[in-house]
Amino acid sequence: MPESDPRQELADAFGRELDPLAQFEETFIETEIDPFELYEENRLASKDLSDSTVEEYRRSFRQWREFMDQQGRHPACPNESHITGFIKYHRDERGNSVGTIKNRLMYLNQAYQYWQDDAAFPHPQDYNPIDLAKATADLTHEGPKEPPRLSVDELRGKVEEITHIRDRAIVLMQLKLGLRATEVCNIKLSEIHLSNRDVQDHYDSMGEAKALKERNRKHAVYIPHERDGNKSRKPRMLPLDDELRRALLRYLLIRPDNGEPWLFLSQTTREQMTKQGVNEIWKSAFQPEYAETEDYRGITSHFGRHRFTTYWRVEQDLNRELIKYMRGDTAGSANLKDRGAIRL
Incomplete structure (x- = not known):
């Protein structure tokens, strides 16, 4: 026999709802009225x-709507578990600091309190799931240090x-x-495509990877998932913008031509570079x-991945599935299109 929930028993005894x-x-x-627009x-x-x-308020509301849509719940009708999940999502998936999470909750709570005050809304004065979740959530420990903000x-x-x-x-x-x-x-030479006659004539294998040729992908790099050290669950295809193409062309024109298949070669061994070697560059x-x-x-090679994620996730508020695809975090069904790049 399943164990009874004492809170539910108490709510039933007093004719109350745990999810009011x-x-x-x-x-x-049915009304199709946006409660957040009314608050604004x-x-x-x-x-x-x-x-x-104002944009920070709107960003918080957009992220909340997206999160609640994934929960299958209207964003104006949360319960305590939704708020707890939102906190966990920001901390674990978005990697936000405690300060950022507190700000998101503060903006959300201000809208909720407006709904409580406005007679047009059904939100009771004696129920605030945001305050309830904040009372039990650990919002004091910052976790690992963040990289510096440049x-x-x-x-x-x-x-x-x-x-x-x-x-x-x-x-x-x-x-x-x-x-x-x-x-x-x-990355192998065969897994990168650059439309430049000089490098194409010099490197016979360039752009010859099956994934690039079958899809006729230009100005792109193919990242396979099954290679040692590539932690992605699925292969991915990423676009190369003008600035990156120019930097790669400059390198390829002086790269040692010793028959090695790897794009980047060690300066000392003229063989495949190591993770430690890349880290030393940073x-x-x-x-x-x-x-x-x-x-x-300190800034090390991981900073590039962190800055990339911050740019698309926070500054551009790009769709999460696209970001996951580009990072190679999880298997995603979204198709990646060239949406631009960080201009340096």
């Missing part, structure tokens, strides 16, 4: 807020200081494609200026 907003979901759907018009518009702050201008300046042609191509490739260090090491370019401090971890 569920009963209003169908009506919200009736409360947010009267506040003396900067454009950037503006685009600061990042561009550091990249421009990299005078070694191969090293600059590697750093740009990780920043623009979010590749792991091992994935950079594992350290040499960004440290000691961006070495580890009390507040931030």
